[in-house]
Amino acid sequence: METILVLAHTEADGSPAQTVRESLHAAVNLHQASPDSKLVVGLIGTNVEAAANAIAACPATKYFGVTGAEFAQPRYATDCAAAEAICKSAQATIVIAPATARWNRVLAGLAQRLGGRADTHVTGISAESGVIGISRWYYRQRMEALVQRTQRPWIVAIDPGSQTPCNCGAGTAVVEVISMQIPEASLRTKVVGVRAPAADAQTIRPDAKLLFVTGAGWTKKQADGQTHVPEAEHLIRDFLKVSRASLGSSKSLVDLGGEGQAILPFLSHLNQIGQTGATPRHPKGLSTCCHGEEPHTVGWRFIAERRAISLDANCGWARGKTDVLYVADAFQVMQKVNALLAANP
């Protein structure tokens, strides 16, 4: 009999994030497909009551919490200790947790501590013929595997955006709070802040409908034999302003910054998409001045509808990697796109 634990941390305001509802959705499905299983919830944060109440109408039969100011900090030592205490109290055999940056730092270490196993970046859970399996990608989104395990506890980190969030309503949950002593050694690290670009310079927008990708072509010599970097910068900035798209980039373009060439100042490695960059989820993606090589396009695995603008009709995009390839000058096209969007937002 499986005991399925949804393990979550609260947000700074005490609420459960959307990602918690996604994990809960996966857990409820698994619970319903696994006869005799139990579903329980574990929460970590300064205070967890509000978060537990917000999802209290879900089929979980028990709530565990570790609370206190020290557990507000996303810090390995305290997060791992708190998660360990909850897993042990709940006697969890399957732990389903949202793969937030905070949990991604901890869950595999937690599995080690519990003598269990961990699978991260999980995009689906199934229970066919009573055998639980998880889906995840290998080799940077190049191939997908269905993995089964006999060891327990099995910790499963669900990739944000891969599940529909549950719509379990609110209610009153009784939380069993586990009291914990925090050894001094667990407080050697202090989280002192978050660094983010100023709001108007924030180009990474995970919730955007559109991913807009810029490639090295924006900085290359154009038909007139000249580069046009300031113009490229304008066109890209204007497009981001009118479209509210999230900005992604090829590696070649972000690397130029490190090599001291004239480059678009608002791009960093955080914008990079691909093999050694991000694999974001957006309903649509538009690539410009990028060649669409495999190490780049593996980062597009979770972009549903794709279009690309490149001067090269034989670029990588042409080989089944985009729905539409416009063989055209992105400078000209994006100028018109910006004008149309500005006139008719």
Add this chain to the structure above:
Amino acid sequence: MSIAYQIVVCAGIVPDPLQTLEPVTSPAGPALKNEMMLPAVLDPWAGHALFEAANLAKNLPGSKVWLVSFGPKAKLQQVMMTVAQKVPFELVALDGPASGFTEATEVAAALTEAIQAIPALDKSKLLVFGGWESASRGAGATLQMLGERLGISDQFQGVDELKVSADGTMEIWERIEGGRHQVSQCAGAPALLGWATGNLPEPKNNPQVGMTNMRTVMPALQKAKPQKLAGDGLKFASVTLPKQMRDTKIVKDASPDDIAKEIVDWIKQ
């Protein structure tokens, strides 16, 4: 107080990302087609960790860098021919599969043993580095498990920056959601850092560094212990390539006006 670290960088090897990869079934479970023939590179994010380690060691005299690498011996040797030219390190090699389908906890156990066998290892000076995710399993699991085994509970993942103060306090920037960084202060070693891209460009090849490194690389490869990974309790029910190649529509000779209109209509749909 002068600070000197013992920096152990864990870095595997992966197929060159420009290669096309195809899964096949082998007696030992899933594998890559022609796996032993595929050209390999140092796992990219772990490579950044190595360059950051070398830079830190250069700035803090008395520090030393070890590169602990788990992979098939012949492939490791191939990759070391280029990596050894980049920055100074001492190699510790483990001979075993570099496949993404191996079990992270078993790899972590082997790495732990290799690290603990480094002579005169002083945990109070130890920084364990690696990539925050590999380009093979891509799980971000091995380092955390290794940290647990070594008893290091100051762990950081997605690190882009490490600044060390004169008193040994470390400031660490980790990637979090929405293109932001979480900033932490850690009292000092021991600590474990899974690096993202960091801030350093790939160092140019330096034949002199290569010659010095090679003196330890070859003996390390010769005495690399063969490792067996059992994959206990782990079953791959299937491994498949994504099904759809898109049916790309190629639009040539359309005017920028027409293309722009089509794109705007699509964005607004």
